[in-house]
Amino acid sequence: MSEDKPQSTAEVVEKIVEAEEQRTVVRTQDVKKIYQMGEVEVHALRGVDLEIYAGEYLSIMGPSGSGKSTLFNMVGGLDKPSDGKVYIDEVDVAQLDAYELAWLRCRKIGYIFQSFNLIPVMTALENVTLPMVFAGLTSDESREKGMELLSKVGLADRHSHKPFELSGGQQQRVAVARALANDPTVVLADEPTGNLDLKTGTEIIELLRSMNETSGVTIISATHDHKMLSVSDRVVWIKDGRVDHIANRDELDIEVTQVEGEE
Amino acid sequence: MTTYSQLAGGREISLPFSKAIEISISNLRIRFGRSLITTSGVILAIAFLMSVWSNNAIIESLRAADSSEVNLLLQRKGIEIGLDASGAVSAEAQARMDEEASKQLWLISLSLLVCVVGIANAMLMSVTERFREIGTMKCLGALDSFIVKLFLLESTFQGSAGTAVGIAIGFLLTLLLALIDYGTHVFTYFPAAGLIRSAIAAMVVGTLLSLIGAMLPAWRAAKMEPVAAMRSDT
Ligand SMILES: Nc1ncnc2c1ncn2[C@@H]1O[C@H](COP(=O)(O)OP(=O)(O)OP(=O)(O)O)[C@@H](O)[C@H]1O
Ligand SMILES: [Mg+2]
Numbered sequence: 001m002s003e004d005k006p007q008s009t010a011e012v013v014e015k016i017v018e019a020e021e022q023r024t025v026v027r028t029q030d031v032k033k034i035y036q037m038g039e040v041e042v043h044a045l046r047g048v049d050l051e052i053y054a055g056e057y058l059s060i061m062g063p064s065g066s067g068k069s070t071l072f073n074m075v076g077g078l079d080k081p082s083d084g085k086v087y088i089d090e091v092d093v094a095q096l097d098a099y100e101l102a103w104l105r106c107r108k109i110g111y112i113f114q115s116f117n118l119i120p121v122m123t124a125l126e127n128v129t130l131p132m133v134f135a136g137l138t139s140d141e142s143r144e145k146g147m148e149l150l151s152k153v154g155l156a157d158r159h160s161h162k163p164f165e166l167s168g169g170q171q172q173r174v175a176v177a178r179a180l181a182n183d184p185t186v187v188l189a190d191e192p193t194g195n196l197d198l199k200t201g202t203e204i205i206e207l208l209r210s211m212n213e214t215s216g217v218t219i220i221s222a223t224h225d226h227k228m229l230s231v232s233d234r235v236v237w238i239k240d241g242r243v244d245h246i247a248n249r250d251e252l253d254i255e256v257t258q259v260e261g262e263e
Numbered sequence: 264m265t266t267y268s269q270l271a272g273g274r275e276i277s278l279p280f281s282k283a284i285e286i287s288i289s290n291l292r293i294r295f296g297r298s299l300i301t302t303s304g305v306i307l308a309i310a311f312l313m314s315v316w317s318n319n320a321i322i323e324s325l326r327a328a329d330s331s332e333v334n335l336l337l338q339r340k341g342i343e344i345g346l347d348a349s350g351a352v353s354a355e356a357q358a359r360m361d362e363e364a365s366k367q368l369w370l371i372s373l374s375l376l377v378c379v380v381g382i383a384n385a386m387l388m389s390v391t392e393r394f395r396e397i398g399t400m401k402c403l404g405a406l407d408s409f410i411v412k413l414f415l416l417e418s419t420f421q422g423s424a425g426t427a428v429g430i431a432i433g434f435l436l437t438l439l440l441a442l443i444d445y446g447t448h449v450f451t452y453f454p455a456a457g458l459i460r461s462a463i464a465a466m467v468v469g470t471l472l473s474l475i476g477a478m479l480p481a482w483r484a485a486k487m488e489p490v491a492a493m494r495s496d497t
Contacts, residue, residue, distance in 0.1 A: 069493065073490055073493065076402075078402065078488075078489045078490045078493070079488075079490050098406070098407065099276075099406065102276055102401070102404050102405065102406045103275075103276055103404065105401070105402055105403065105404045105489070106276050106403065106404020107276075107404070111399075111402045111403075111492075113399070113492060113493060114493075115395075117395060117396075117398075117399040117492055119396055119399065119400070120293070120396070121286070121289045121290050121292075121293045122286075122289070130400075130403055131403045131404055133278065133279070133282050134276050134277065134278060134403060134404040134405060134409070135276060135404070136275060136276065136277050178403070182404075190493060
């Protein structure tokens with residue numbers, strides 16, 4: 001006992017950091033989702049238990065139709081499970097009313113979409129500042145912060161351009177900036193590279209990773225894209241509505257070679 | 264277990280009115296072609312309304328003038344002067360005028376109804392077209408009320424612009440026709456106050472119609488699920 005006592009400050013800090021790293025931001029408990037298609041029931045999720053930790057970069061992988069997007073929508077508070085629970089920051093999403101859900105989406109979660117989904121009538125800067133407007137920032141505050149985010153994604157000089165004047169990769173960069181607008185806890189990206197070519201896709205992935213490293217935001221990304229694997233802290237493999245297995249970073253190299261061998 | 268009161272401890276979410284106006288105006292600007300089609304319905308209906316009202320006002324004023332020269336012109340156009348020796352309208356003339364008025368009212372109501380349906384239809388199309396945009400806004404934290412606000416504002420702006428144009432067209436056409444029929448007497452007995460009153464009434468009617476026509480579409484838009492933004496098709 002007494003030997004343990006004299007701890008250096010560095011050790012304490014390290015312990016706190018460790019504890020912080022293990023803080024759970026999203027937790028799913030036996031989540032099931034059944035879509036009723038007329039007579040037929042589609043079991044999109046068959047009971048998923050998952051813990052996602054603060055600050056990690058998590059990829060959800062799996063074949064088409066395995067339920068990635070479905071799980072993703074539950075985790076993002078966009079859809080409610082047929083059964084089971086989703087906790088975001090230890091708050092049960094199912095208990096939230098419309099206002100609380102909007103609040104959650106506005107401040108706790110940033111979304112990135114496969115098809116970018118910028119508002120077509122707004123400039124890059126207006127797109128980035130829209131969530132800040134909802135969150136009650138003044139125009140000056142949001143303008144300043146928006147420009148800062150746009151420069152972080154390397155598009156400060158394009159702030160007055162409309163989405164149709166930007167390339168797909170640039171639009172997705174704006175979307176990344178928009179997702180970070182209100183300093184969310186979690187950024188959710190459903191196939192963020194799905195509409196991009198290899199090189200641009202890689203750039204977006206690297207951008208997400210660097211955002212994850214600099215601001216500590218948790219990133220959850222559903223993807224087919226094996227490029228994602230190398231930047232992920234953990235990969236969750238979904239198969240037929242269930243978690244098949246979860247691979248940590250150190251196990252990933254083997255995984256990648258296996259996957260590539262299969263194809 | 265965190266309760267929501269803790270969660271909501273931060274600032275609330277809102278969409279300031281000035282920002283909503285800015286967004287809806289840029290929406291209209293970019294979809295100018297579409298707005299023009301929707302607006303043309305409003306323009307036509309209000310032009311018709313305004314022309315009926317201004318015609319009534321001008322005739323009324325000419326009739327009240329009771330100058331023999333004007334009366335002659337009115338009679339030539341088949342308009343009942345209808346004043347007997349005592350200056351009152353004869354019962355027979357009154358009945359004919361009432362019938363005329365109810366026929367007008369029927370036509371006006373019909374055209375306004377068609378106009379509301381047209382607005383509602385165009386707005387619904389616009390909602391369907393923008394499902395992804397609406398879904399995205401909801402993902403960014405928009406409340407149902409923000410979406411309603413945006414669509415109602417958009418329709419109101421579009422409607423009041425159309426109404427203003429309709430009023431101008433209706434009035435000018437009527438004035439032109441009246442000048443052909445009655446010459447400068449129209450100006451001599453110009454019913455300025457009555458016309459201004461009609462214009463204001465028409466403005467209110469047109470704006471209200473646009474608001475009413477947009478209600479169902481705005482509600483539909485607000486009820487759209489945020490997952491709509493995720494759909495990767497189209
Ligand atoms: N809205 C819906 N209505 C009915 N069935 C649905 C709906 N959304 C998803 N599904 C079904 O749920 C299953 C899982 O779909 P999901 O979109 O989650 O797969 P995914 O892993 O994201 O696939 P992909 O990689 O192709 O995007 C599929 O069988 C799909 O047909
Ligand atoms: Mg998917």
